[in-house]
Amino acid sequence: MSKHLVIVESPAKSKTISKFLGSDYVIEASYGHVRDLPEHTLGVDVKNDFEPKYTLMADKKKVIQNLKKQAKTADTIYLATDPDREGEAIAWHVQAAIEADPSKIKRIVFNEITETAIKNAINNSREVNMDLVDAQQARRILDRLIGYKLSPILSSKIRRGLSAGRVQSVAVKIICDREKEIIAFIPKEYWLIDVTLENDDKKQIVSRVFATPSADTPIEIDNAIQAGSIEIHLKTSVFSVDQINKKQTNRYPQPPFITSTLQQEAARKLNWTAKKTMMIAQQLYEGVEINGEATGLITYMRTDSTRIADEAVAQVKGVISSTYGNDYVSHAKPKASTKKGVQDAHEAIRPSYLTRPPETLKTTLPLDQFKLYKLIWDRFIASQMKPALIDNTQIIVKAANASDNYYLKTTGFVVLFDGFLKVYEEGNDETEDGASDSDESKLPALKEAEVLTSKKMTSDQKFTTPPRRFTEASLVKEMEEKGIGRPSTYAPTISTIVDRKYIEKDKKSLLPTELGMIVNDQLVKYFDNIVDVAFTAEMEAKLDEIAEKKHPWKDLIKSFYTPFELKLINAKEQMEKVNTDKPTDEVCPNCASPMVIKIGRFGEFMACTNYPECKTTKSMASEVGVNCPECSSAIIEKKTRKGKVFYGCSGFPNCKFATWDKPVNVPCEVCKYPVTVQKGNKTSCTKCNPPAPPKKFVKKAKKE
Secondary structure (H helix, E strand, O other), X not given: OOOEXXXXXXXXXXXXXXXXXXXXXXXXXXXXXXXXXXXXXXOEEOOOXXXXXXXEOHHHHHHHHHHHHHHHHOOEEEEOOOOOXXXXXXXXXXXXXXXXXXXXXEEOOOOOOOHHHHHHHHHOOEOOOHHHHHHHHHHHHHXXXXXXXXXXXXXXXXXXXXXXXXXXXXXXXXXXXXXXXXHHOOOOEEEEEEEEEEOOOOOEEEEEEEEOOOOOOEOOOOOHHHHHHXXXXXXXXXXXXXXXXXXXXXXXXXXXXXXHHHHHHHHHHHOOOHHHHHXXXXXXXXXXXXXXXXXXXXXXXXXXXXXXXXXXXXXXXXXXXXXXXXHHEOXXXXXXXXXXXXXXXXXXXXXXXXXXXXXXXXXXXXXXXXXXXXXXXXXXXXXOEOOEEEEEEEEEEEEEOOOXXXXXXXXXXXXXXXXHHHOOOOOOOOOOOOOOOXXXXXXXXXXXXXXXXXXXXXXXXXXXXXXXXXXXXXXXXXXXXXXXXXXXXXXXXXXXXXXXXXXXXXXXXXXXXXXXXXXXXXXXXXXXXXXXXXXXXXXXXHHHHHHOOOOOHHHHHHHHHHHHHHHHHHHHXXXXXXOOOEEEEEEOOOOOOEEEEEEEOOEEEEEEOOOOOOOOEEEOOOEEEEEOOOOOOEEEEEEOOOOOEXXXXXXXXXXXXXXXXXXXXXXXXXXXXXXXXXXXXXXEEOOOOOOOOOHXXXXXXXXX
């Protein structure tokens, strides 16, 4: 009996797929990338037409050995990595690494992990698409050239360990530019005058002054004197309804999610980072346990297409009809993505099974998975529903006296037919919690020329506000609109610039650090095209064109690298060294020189300014109020390279006591050891139950 090998990227996905294929199929995972450019060298031969030198990743040697073993006995090898350009490149690298007979290898892609999709993929296998691979190669090599060549200059001129990147540096510039706008902003005073008006039936409206001497000539109220003058006028005026304007409009639903809009809505409505959104979405796509079976609940989550399969459209219309009634079913044909560069081979993000509404999975899924699944479900259902019918009303009131006329305005709307709003409404970047402005504001039935009585008048001084800082949601939106990066890069880009300390978060807002502003200014001065939004977007478009076979990928790299190399030479010679050390009031205990605060790979520390003659340093880690049980030195809070907190002896490396859990001054009841660690509401003895120390950190620290 023939055997077939199916190679996917993740073991979670292999578990989900295995239930659809019989015993003739062996499912194995590559665990993501298996080959890459070398870690410690450039890996690109710039003198030999930018030929890349790929190496097998160190942690994938056993994986490849296993895949090679399985491939030898397989009649057919299906490369089933993700259905995007990166997935295509991984398939190509796996094919090269396993060194199998090319005639046995087939490439399959599927947008959702369902039985129908998997079997259709196998029946429609193809060869690896080298145009897609070349597009990904060009991206990877371009990013390597920028990162590998530019980062050392930043490290030598500004601070050790800094980095630059084709997408990350532009994202930092976008945030820095917004901050500069905010700093340069000069508030402008203005006043709002509202009048509460009542008719003979005691029905009230609140109307705002907006025009004089006619309704067609809007005014701005700039100061208290002008506001006071208008108030005097209004107190001697007769108010009457001048115009009642009504207009019915359709409010249409948003299309199903793509990667960027999913990240934006999850930020608005769930207060999630882009990174968390993609992590949970990956779990829903690859498969979650439902009744003992791994089930993929959504389609592929890295996409920029709003296209929906005809079969899914028919199914969702049936769900809408049976749940809400046929009056809610939209009969309009879904619009495909029209934006340039969209990979329309993929569908939008939608539920894989419309037989699994969120309510049926509420007790099955973990809370985060349920929240995101419901968001995706609701958006998809709403996208195929009829538009809401809105009755908009505008009432213009005239305030007339012997000298002049002022005009006031009141607006409101009523939802005549809720349509898609019955299910879903998009969040708003202008609100903190994703609330919307869809609440009805129904106005009383007034008549033109009807006289109104003034009941209350208020004047409020206001000032114009600067542009809002970017949130993760609005930054993703900005990057997408400007053509910066791809769906797969938004989340890691934001994580990178925060981890590099170029950007910091203040609640939801993203603002540049002093370091971020310094690095951005230097890049703007010496590498203007690297951080130029238009240039980067143009480069992104050209990378997309490689996938369409419009030009060779090496030509694009060459056209970029030649002027870039000249900028590198100029920066090495002309860029001045920037001192980012922060002064302190402390002096070195060994030589009495001033101490400054520096930033190392594990955070801030103090160092003597008399370096290298004096190499005294001092940790700035916070003490936890507990002495080390091994040497009596203070235990301090530390962080690994990835930012995970642990607790270790300040006497390191002479004392290597370390634990993940926070130590407390509570002796062990059994052995009387003076220090235990807090685990929830309980304590655990560090002697009876020795903690596993952060080995990687200790190993790294030993070398240093």
